[in-house]
Amino acid sequence: MRRDDALIGVRTRETAGRSRGFRLWRRIGLLGAATLLAAAVAVPGTRADIPYPDDDPFYAAPISLGEFANGAILNSRPIAVLGLPLPLAGWQLQYRTTDSADEAAADVATVLEPLTPWNGPGDRPLLSYQIAEDSLGTRCAPSFALRGGRDFSIATTLLDVPFLAEALRRGWAVVVSDYEGPKSRFFDGVNSGRAVLDGVRAAKSFAPLSITDSSPLGAWGYSGGAFATLWAMQLRASYAPELAFAGVTSGGVPTDIPAIARGVDGSYQAGLAVLILIALARNDAGSGLADILNDSGHALMAQEATSCGGDLVVHHFFRHVDDFSTVPDLLGSAAFRAAANHQELGGWAPDVPLYLYHSNNDDVIPSAGFSALVDRYCALGATLTAVHSAIPGHNPAAVGEALGAMNFLSDRFAGNPVAAGCTVR
Incomplete structure (x- = not known):
């Protein structure tokens, strides 16, 4: 050692x-x-x-x-x-x-x-x-x-x-x-x-x-x-x-990965869709996602193999992932959805107290996926507080809702109990 x-x-x-x-x-x-x-x-x-x-x-x-x-x-x-x-x-x-x-x-x-x-x-x-x-x-x-x-x-x-x-x-x-x-x-x-x-x-x-x-x-x-x-x-x-975790907080939760990619594809944040495409293609060889990329797609994976998300946003303003595909509507393809489904949250309910928050008008991660995840966790018996934030935007909500997340953790660290079940607001 x-x-x-x-x-x-x-x-x-x-x-x-x-x-x-x-x-x-x-x-x-x-x-x-x-x-x-x-x-x-x-x-x-x-x-x-x-x-x-x-x-x-x-x-x-x-x-x-x-x-x-x-x-x-x-x-x-x-x-x-x-x-x-x-x-x-x-x-x-x-x-x-x-x-x-x-x-x-x-x-x-x-x-x-x-x-x-x-x-x-x-x-x-x-x-x-x-x-x-x-x-x-x-x-x-x-x-x-x-x-x-x-x-x-x-x-x-x-x-x-x-x-x-x-x-x-x-x-x-x-x-x-x-x-x-x-x-x-x-x-x-x-x-x-x-x-x-x-x-x-x-x-x-x-x-x-x-x-x-x-x-x-x-x-x-x-x-x-x-x-x-x-x-x-x-x-x-x-x-x-x-x-044994006393409490867990999470915000801006990435759920419904195809919806995230589709929402930014072709926009000034299109590099995030490219990031998702490359990551899923190389993480899940069995999905066949890499097999439906064209020559530009395979060159993309090699060129961006060590890039950060910020690099990709700069490199791929307003690009469409279909530019890298041999099939139409790559984000709706069976291969892309198979690779994404393996990574979706909600298969199990965490057995620790949760505090989750998400902007109703998130410009990066659509809020519908968050609502569906909350419903899924609640149906599976999770103990959670879910905040549908009125603060518009992904990054503004990160700042504006941080105090609630911090205070939730402080209460759990102090040993204050939390009621079982779901509170959604």
Whole structure:
């Protein structure tokens, strides 16, 4: 096992400068902290000392990977979060998981903890936070950005900085897993869900993090992060039954994948339809989706093999996925629908308290799919609160509904009970 033994049992203590930084953080609040962090990180050019994951030996899987249990820590290192002198302790953990093909895989998670003691009830909570990675390559993984990587690929991680900042301000420890894994499998529910759960297992067992067996667990994700979060909760009972989550929040939930792709196809966000097409084609060879692509489609898959969602949006303004198909109406084809159906949420009901929210006028993910998923979960006996938000737009709803999501988690971490059944508003 490769491990930095000096880390075990040792916590990084705050310096006088970091103490001043924490007081500043508390003073300027969530939005101010987010603005400062985003401004500091959004610096042009890459840092030579922060290589992309594919070029970083830390990410390389050990030859003996299959001998480890799911969630076992394979390697660890301390980091300066976002490459800045922030009042936080941060580490990265390489851990064993099992992908959707039931093969052993080595994923990486970033764990963050405030330097101040926890002053809430019980032990410090641990929040599993899923960033919307939305990528086809590992350079878009959250761990690269959270270690201080500088590249356009960090854009999706920066969008989540305000919410991470607020979770840490509340005193929670946070684990952020690269849940798409070393093969960057976007929209692979089993792969993502297992990686989330094993990231929590790894964080719980990491000695320098002040998490105990009594620490309450929570999970949160928005958009692509919600997909991974809810797949993890659907798999929890069978894959990681020892992980008892006090509460889970998710918003902008990707449901009815063909409707999502059709809604953005040919628009200024057409790159998202291209992302979905490439991901499903390479994730599910048995669907036959790759077989109905034309020469331009096969060239597309090769050219964009390591692209981030943001790259694809820039590259494919107003494109139609039918440009890459040998059949008309690719999004309505049996092959596309077969590949998408394998990844749809709602096959099982999570057995943890849920708080779900979605804009009634979401411009990326149609709200009808969200309503159908809520109905499905309720019919299967889930305990959930569902918020049909009047805030228009995918990204505005992420901001406007965040406080409700945070407060739901705070109540669960405090041990406040939630009524069984469904509350829909």
